[in-house]
Amino acid sequence: MDRHLLLLLIVMARNGLCQNGESCSKSVVNSCSDCIKSGPDCVWCQKLNFTKAGEQEAARCDTKAKLMDRGCEAEDIISPENKLTVVKKVPLSQSFNQQEPIQLSPQTIELKLRPGLPHKFTVSFKRVEGYPVDLYYLMDLSNSMKDDLENIKNLGKDLFAALKSITEHGQIGFGAFVDKTVLPYTNTNEEKLRRPCDETDQYCQAAFGYRHVLSMTPSEDEFKEKVTEQFISGNLDSPEGSLDAMMQAAVCGEKIGWRNSSTRLIVLTTDDGFHMAGDGKLAGILEPNDEACHMQNNLYVKSSEMDYPSVGQLVMQLKKNNIQPIFAVTKKTKTVYQQLSDMIPKSVVGVLSEDSKNVVDLINNAYRSLSSKVTLTHENLPDNVRVVYTPKCEHPESAQDNKGVCNNVPAGTQISFDVTLTADSCMEDTSFTIRPLGIKDTLTVSLSTICECVCKNHTDVSGSAYCNSHGKIQCGICSCKDGYVGQACECSTDEREERAKRASCQKSNNTQECEGRGDCVCGRCRCHTTESGNSYHGDYCECDDESCEKFQNQLCGGHGECKCGDCICDADFEGSACECRKSDQACRTPDNTVCYGRGKCKCNRCECEGGYQRPNCQKCIGCPDSCQTKLNCIECLGFESGPFKKNCTVACSSILHYQMVDRLTLSSKECKQKDSEGCWIKFKLDQLVGKDNYTAEIQKQKECPEPPSVTAIIGGSVAGVAVIGILLLMLLKLLIYMKDMKEWKKFENEKKKSKWAEADNPLFQDATTTVTNPTFTGE
Structure with missing residues (x-):
């Protein structure tokens, strides 16, 4: 194996990628029988005292590996086998x-x-080899098959020869079909029923649905004789009653002559499609096919009373009677019968020549195809x-x-x-x-x-003692008598006793019984199961062993044990999820301190305090200015003044005199600040290892400013007030003048717009009538 591939497999195994696929998905488990019904990987531990305090007995049901990890011995594991x-x-x-x-x-x-x-x-x-074969030749005798019938009459010898090449124990039967003798399938005129063929046909037999002609026979002469007696018939539509004929040939076993130990073949020859279930409604035939034999005098007598069979019915009967169909059909109907063959197991379709001369070769090839395929x-x-x-x-x-x-x-x-x-x-x-x-x-x-457990008896333990004389041990747990409950049948179900014991199920006053994760039974918590099927545990069901932090999708990183929500890491690992090995190498500083005393080393990385930054907590971002924060201490240490004057030694213990210290300096800073008296003081701060450790070098001379001149201050103040007053008066006068000028300009503009014109008073009108006194002379 390639070295790199081997290394990859080792890494995968260590990281839990190559794990056992066993799993046990538990639902409600109260007994060993419930457990083994939960899944094939679920096994039961019958070890006494296996469960923890408050843990349900369902914890006994898990995979074998998990139970053994929890301390169950192999001899105590119940796992029925097939x-x-x-x-x-x-x-x-x-x-x-x-x-x-x-x-x-x-x-x-x-x-x-x-x-x-x-x-x-x-x-x-x-x-x-040489297994018997029964071949039933089922032929369409409608008008279009006239030439084919004549050829079949002459092929008897070839058919038997082909059959003998297959087996010495072969038999052949013969049957014929056309269609139902009702409209619209066949002309029901009385004369046409007797002679449905064309007038030119000298030989024609009456219309029929299906006729059994010859039962299974090994005689070639008998076959030739019966087939020679057959003549063509006729019907109206193209589809034929093929399924009717196949159904009767399948279910009428005694009449057909099928042998018990034989390969049964039906060879169906036709040049048209077929009617199926539901087509009978066109002729008013509503009764479904009953898949029963209805042969009288070798004729199917229910042809006009019962619908065609469905493909499903035919498939079921062919399968039930071990019959394999061979569809010898013309090229134009091959597609239709291929679709039918796809629905029938152990069937095959072959294409007939126009005169059916190739039927022998077709049957021979089809049989070999069927017999060589084992399903x-x-x-x-x-x-x-x-x-x-x-x-x-x-x-x-x-x-x-x-x-x-x-x-x-x-x-x-x-x-x-x-x-x-x-x-x-x-x-x-x-x-x-x-x-x-x-x-x-x-x-x-x-x-x-197998749905019940067969468990061993604990001969070394008295069932009466273990179950407090109120039950017996069954598969490691107590089966209590009526009126008693508990893991050891230790409690009575009396309601008064039960209420008195409920207080012992509370962790403290005003808390839920069993932390809401269990039921209080006889003063003891019976804990529920978690979402994954394991149990809560503890005296108050306060613990579970699944809620610990995960690392790389493994509980406690695979390097620790989850107990009551916390990871208990292995000796060489640490972290909340046991995710890293113990080491402080990367946290060490040049002076051999850890994180410069400003943080803790976890998982070989510094976790800095305050604003100190990684990698080693040397620099601080966002920290207050040390010159400002240490000013009061510098004032009291160097000049015995300022706010810390009375308790300078205690308040300023973080600052040491530079001559007294011989330690690594991390940074230095020159400072100039004003003290509480307003004087400038200068000092130098050297930051040491640790969060708040400094040395200070203080200059003893202060720079205090000269006191101000009182006369100059008063004189300047009076002159300033006078100048400001004059300026304000001048500004006010200017604003009033500007407002007056604005009003004057507005008045002048309005005056220019005024126009005076002469006009009659629209209210005055001249008189329309004049009256003169005739006696008035005017004198």
Whole structure:
């Protein structure tokens, strides 16, 4: 193996990628029987005292690996296995003789299955050389088949020769069909019913649906005699009653003469399509086909009373009676019959020549094709049982639903099939059969399911003592008498006693019973299960072993154990999810400190405090200015003044005199700050290892500013006030002047717009009538 591939596989295995595929999905589990019904990988631990305080007995149900990891011994694990018993296994026959040949082995088995657990067994098959063949020639005798009938009358010798080349024990029968003798399929005129052919036809037989002509016979002369007596008939429409004829030939076994031990073939020859179920309604025939034999005097008497069979009905009867159809049809109808053949297992379609002269070769080839194809399938399979067939031969077909297929199997060659059987759930005892299609031999499978546990008795422990004399041990747990409950049947179900004990299920006052994760039973918490099917545990159901942090999709990184929500890491690992090995190599600084004393080393990385930055917590981003924060301490240490004057030694213990320290300096800073008296002081701060460690070098001289002149301040203040007052008065005068000028300009503009004009008063009108006093002279 390539070295790199091997390394990859090792890494995958270490990281949990190559894990056992077993899983146990539990639902409601109260006993060992419930457990084994949950899935094929679920097993039960019957060890006494296996569960933790408050843990449900369902914790006894899990995969074998998980239970053993939790301390369950192999001898205490209950895991029922499938059981196969061969009841009958007669060896396969080497060749055919007059006795019943055996082609399938075994013949009867009994199988006990655990639900969900597959079981594989082998079935052998060997096609016996010279096995008998019954061939029933079923011919369409409608008008269009006139030439074909004449040729068949002369092919009897060739048919028997072909049959003898296959087997020495061959038989041939003969039947004919046209269609139902009702409208619209056949002309029901009385004269036409007696003679449905053209007037030019000298020989014509009356209309009929299906007629059995010759039962199975090994006699060539008898076959030729009966076929020679047949004449053409006729009908109206193109489709024929082929399915009616095939159904009667299949179900009327005694009349046809089918032998019990033989390969049964129906050769259907026609040049038209076929009617099927539902077509009978056109003639008012509503009664469905009952799949029964209705032959009287070799004639199908229910042809005009019963509908055509459906394809499904025909398929079922052909399969039930081990009949394999060969459709010898004309080229124009090949597509139709190919579609029919696709629905019928063990059937084949061949194309007839125009006069049917090639029918012998067609039958010979079709038989060899059918006999060399072995198809194993089943019948009456229960609903909750699955079967998968795996053929073991030179030419297997790809996997198919409910069947296994081997092609090109020569006679006398032994092949086998692996049959995998799975019962999905518990069920009552039943049986079904497995058989090769077209072959009488069958395998009967008697099937039952294993849904109960068989557990050992704990002889070293008294069941009465372990269960407090109120029950007995069953599969590691107590089965209590009526009126008692608890893991050891220690509690009575009396309501008054139960209420008195509920307080002991509370972790503290005013809290939920059993933390809301369980039920209080007899003063003890019976914990519920988690979402994954495991149990909460603890005296108050406060713990579960699944809620720990994960790393690389593994609980506690695969390097620790989850206990009550916290990872308990292995000795060499640390972290909240045990995700890294213990080491502080990358956290070490030049002075051999860890993270410069400003953080903790976890998973070989510094977790810095405050605003200190990785990788080693040396620099601080966003931290306050040390010159400002240490000013008060510098003032009290250097000049015995400032806010810390009274407790300078205690408040400023983080600052040491530079002459007293001989340690690694991380950074230096020159500072100039004003003290509480307003004087400038200068000092130098050297930052040391640690979060708040400094040395200080302080200059003893302060730079204090001279006091201000009182006279100059007062004089300047008065002059300033006077100047400001004058400026304000001038500004006010300017604003008033500007407003007056604005009003004056507005008045002048309005005056220019005014216009004076002379006009009559619109209210005054001249008189329309003048009156003069005649006596008035005007004097």
